[in-house]
Amino acid sequence: MKSDINWNFDNSYSKLPEAFKENIKPLFVKSPKLIILNKELGRKLNLNFSDINEKELSEIFVGNKLPTGSKSIAQAYAGHQFGHFVMLGDGRATLLGEHVTKNKEKYDIQLKGSGKTAFSRNGDGRAALGPMLREYVISEAMNSLKVPTTRGLAVAKTGEDVIREKALQGAILTRVASSHIRVGTFQYISARQNLKELKMLLDYTIDRHYPEIKNSKNKALDLLSRLIEKQCDLVVNWMRVGFIHGVMNTDNMTISGETIDYGPCAFMDVYDPKTVFSSIDKTGRYAYCNQPLITKWNLSRFAECLIPLIDENKDKAIEIATQKINSFDKLYEEKWMKMMRNKLGLSETDDNDKSLFIDLLSWMHINKADYTNTFCQLMKLGPTEIIYNDKEFINWKKRWLKRISINKISFEDSIKIMRNNNPLVIPRNHKIEEMLESAEQNDFRLIHKMLKILSTPYTEQENIIDYRLASSSKKKYKTFCGT
Ligand code: AMP
Ligand code: MG
Numbered sequence: 393m394k395s396d397i398n399w400n401f402d403n404s405y406s407k408l409p410e411a412f413k414e415n416i417k418p419l420f421v422k423s424p425k426l427i428i429l430n431k432e433l434g435r436k437l438n439l440n441f442s443d444i445n446e447k448e449l450s451e452i453f454v455g456n457k458l459p460t461g462s463k464s465i466a467q468a469y470a471g472h473q474f475g476h477f478v479m480l481g482d483g484r485a486t487l488l489g490e491h492v493t494k495n496k497e498k499y500d501i502q503l504k505g506s507g508k509t510a511f512s513r514n515g516d517g518r519a520a521l522g523p524m525l526r527e528y529v530i531s532e533a534m535n536s537l538k539v540p541t542t543r544g545l546a547v548a549k550t551g552e553d554v555i556r557e558k559a560l561q562g563a564i565l566t567r568v569a570s571s572h573i574r575v576g577t578f579q580y581i582s583a584r585q586n587l588k589e590l591k592m593l594l595d596y597t598i599d600r601h602y603p604e605i606k607n608s609k610n611k612a613l614d615l616l617s618r619l620i621e622k623q624c625d626l627v628v629n630w631m632r633v634g635f636i637h638g639v640m641n642t643d644n645m646t647i648s649g650e651t652i653d654y655g656p657c658a659f660m661d662v663y664d665p666k667t668v669f670s671s672i673d674k675t676g677r678y679a680y681c682n683q684p685l686i687t688k689w690n691l692s693r694f695a696e697c698l699i700p701l702i703d704e705n706k707d708k709a710i711e712i713a714t715q716k717i718n719s720f721d722k723l724y725e726e727k728w729m730k731m732m733r734n735k736l737g738l739s740e741t742d743d744n745d746k747s748l749f750i751d752l753l754s755w756m757h758i759n760k761a762d763y764t765n766t767f768c769q770l771m772k773l774g775p776t777e778i779i780y781n782d783k784e785f786i787n788w789k790k791r792w793l794k795r796i797s798i799n800k801i802s803f804e805d806s807i808k809i810m811r812n813n814n815p816l817v818i819p820r821n822h823k824i825e826e827m828l829e830s831a832e833q834n835d836f837r838l839i840h841k842m843l844k845i846l847s848t849p850y851t852e853q854e855n856i857i858d859y860r861l862a863s864s865s866k867k868k869y870k871t872f873c874g875t
Contacts, residue, residue, distance in 0.1 A: 397452065398440040401461035402498065403489040405571075408596060409589060412581070413465040418455025418486045419507030419517070421562070423551030426450040427521075427836060428528060428843075430545050433568065437545075438494050453546040454564050455486060455503045462489045466509035470583055471576035471643025472693055474677060479583075480576060480643050481511025484519060487572060498600065500572050501545070505564040520560040521549060522828045525839060527565055527654040529827070533819045533846040534651055539629040541651040542569040561832070569650060573597055575694045576643030582697035594701060601648050612701035615647075616716050620691055622649030624720065627687045628727045631680075632735065633815055634660040634763045638670040638871060640678050640686045642693050656871035659818045661862035663756035663763040669821075669871040684728075688720045734813040735767055736792060737806030739799045748788075748795060755784055762862055767814035771807060773852065775860050815849035817856060822863035 406413060426449050434441055441449065451457040458464065466482035473480075486506040490498045504527075505519025528544035535541050550562035573593075581593050598606055598615060605614040626649050630637065637644070638656035646652050656670035665681035673679075678686060695713040703709035732749045733739070756766055761779055769780050770789070779785070796806055819842070827838040845859050863869075 396460055397434075397444055397449075398438060399459035399461070399501075400438075400492045401459050401489045402492050403461070403463040404498075404596070404600075405467070405487065405500075406463040406465045406489065408592060411468065411584060411586075411589060412593075413467050413487075414481075414510040415463070416466050416486060416509050417458065417464055418488075418503050418564075420456055421454045421550035421552055421564075423549075424450040424454035424456060425549045425551065426453055426546060427525070427549055427563070427831075428544070428547045428839065429453075430532070430543070433543055433545050436493075437491060437499060437568070439491075449546075450548050453503075453548040453566050454550055455488075455506050459488060459491075459501070464488050466511055467572055467577065468511065468580050469574050469576035469643055470580040471574070471641050472579075472690070473639075473641040473643070474673075477579070479580065481580075482509055483512040483515050484509070484517040485567075491568075498570070500567075500569045502567045502569065502572060503564050504567050505550070505562065516554060518550070518552075518554040518562050519564065520554050520556060521547075521563040522560065522832060523655070524563040524565040525828060525831055526824060527567075529824065529839065529842060529846070530654045530657060530819055531651070532843060533849070534633075534635070536847050537629075537633050537815055537818070537849055539633060539635065539651060540626055540649050542567050542646075544568070569646070569652065570648040571597075571600055571646070572652070573600070573647045574643050574652070575645045575647070575690055575697075576641075577647070578694060578697040579642060587700055590697070590701060594698075597647055610702065612698040613712060613716065616691075616695055616698055616702075616713065619647060619649070619694060620716065620720055620723065623687050623691060624723050624727055625649065626651065627683050628724070628731045630683060631728065632731050632813065633818060634663075634680070636660060636667060636669060636678070636680050637683065638668075638673065638678055640683065640690065642690045645687075645690050645694075658821050658824075658869060658871050660763050661821070662760045663753060663766070664760075665753075665757065669869055671870045671872050684724050688717065688724075691720060692717050731813070734809050736770070737796060737799075737810040739801045739806070739809075742795060742798065744795070748791060752788055752792075755782075755788060759785070761785075764815060764818050765860065767810070768816055768860075771810050771814060773816055775857060811850060816852060817845060817849050817860050819846055820859060820862060821869045822865070823859055 464486045468481045470479050485502050485504045488501045491501050492498050508517030524547050528547050531541050531544055545566040545568050547565050552562045553559040554562040581589050602618050608614045644653040658669040660667045667680045668676045695717050699709045827842050830838045845856050
């Protein structure tokens with residue numbers, strides 16, 4: 393029997409200087425038990441699960457048995473958490489290395505919840521089952537929603553308790569990412585004031601994510617431009633599906649442009665731009681409507697790290713970088729307008745488009761309409777709710793239909809665009825809670841059901857009405873950091 397699953401490991405990040413990481417192995421766990429395995433992602437990665445038994449798979453996905461060729465590390469990084477600069481690092485994760493697919497695509501394989509590292513500070517290095525399953529399900533849902541994201545390959549229980557407010561079952565998530573390089577990684581290296589290391593990180597990042605700018609005249613500036621574009625696309629995507637990240641700290645912003653770290657995140661039900669779910673976000677810093685502003689703020693922190701590489705003359709470098717950062721607003725506006733046009737099936741542009749969008753959103757806000765389902769209503773794909781009989785909504789619809797009629801594309805094509813941009817189902821908060829509660833009792837039927845439903849969010853599915861409606865409870869949904 394084979395004892396590996398076709399891993400093909402490279403360890404390019406671990407070859408960077410000592411300052412970038414700690415060489416470490418995942419801590420051994422007592423009784424591993426595989427809970428979920430992402431066979432579809434496994435196929436994409438050319439992994440082979442068929443010649444290996446469940447017990448060995450469990451050993452692999454808790455880190456008891458390391459892939460051949462893995463040189464595992466914990467990555468160093470820093471970050472602005474709620475605006476305050478802190479030295480951080482993988483305090484409860486181990487990067488096993490990079491798996492290379494047949495197509496030469498490189499993916500980080502990381503175990504989250506794998507034990508203490510040099511960066512654990514006061515933490516125990518561990519993770520509980522609920523938050524790891526939550527990250528797995530939501531990141532998979534995001535992927536199916538066509539939002540760039542890290543993904544989950546497996547969740548396995550450790551057989552050991554983790555102590556939070558009470559004893560919880562410990563678990564490890566195997567996270568797959570195109571890399572784990574964060575804005576915070578640049579902040580960490582930049583804070584060390586070692587230009588050679590900073591250049592190394594720049595070159596490594598460009599080589600891995602943006603090889604097209606490898607030979608450009610001003611690599612640092614071009615990387616900044618690329619990241620502005622990527623992060624702008626990402627946040628517009630979040631706004632499109634009503635996703636609220638919850639902890640947009642700079643350590644939770646990737647250079648690849650993938651969504652990372654699903655802690656207190658959640659999807660908005662009723663449209664309210666000020667929606668915040670996270671219990672620790674007292675001031676609403678990371679509210680739905682603030683996400684583009686925070687993206688720009690985080691990008692400014694990234695730009696600061698690159699200053700010494702943009703120009704030898706510091707003042708000049710700051711001026712150039714500031715100009716670049718200020719291009720974010722226009723870019724965001726353009727991309728947001730395009731996204732809204734897609735959601736409403738509009739081709740070309742019209743001077744009144746913005747007021748059309750704002751009026752719909754204001755109507756949703758005032759009437760407490762569901763964000764996702766309002767767009768479903770416009771596509772005539774229910775769920776029907778009494779609120780949509782409101783006169784103002786009907787009048788708005790007339791304006792919208794008139795606007796659609798000046799499209800150069802056919803009505804059918806307009807609907808097609810809408811269908812590709814408006815999900816029929818999102819991870820509803822009460823359904824996530826329901827699923828986690830039953831998983832805690834070792835019943836994994838709901839998680840599999842939910843994963844299946846969320847895997848085709850743009851397709852009509854029978855008998856899923858309870859997954860399409862928000863909870864009828866008036867209680868405000870609160871999320872907590874997944875520690
Ligand atoms: P997060 O909120 O998951 O983005 O984590 C922020 C920082 O806290 C990172 O450096 C994590 O590695 C660290 N961290 C979170 N939970 C734990 C834990 N249980 N033990 C050690 N470090 C942790
Ligand atoms: Mg984080």
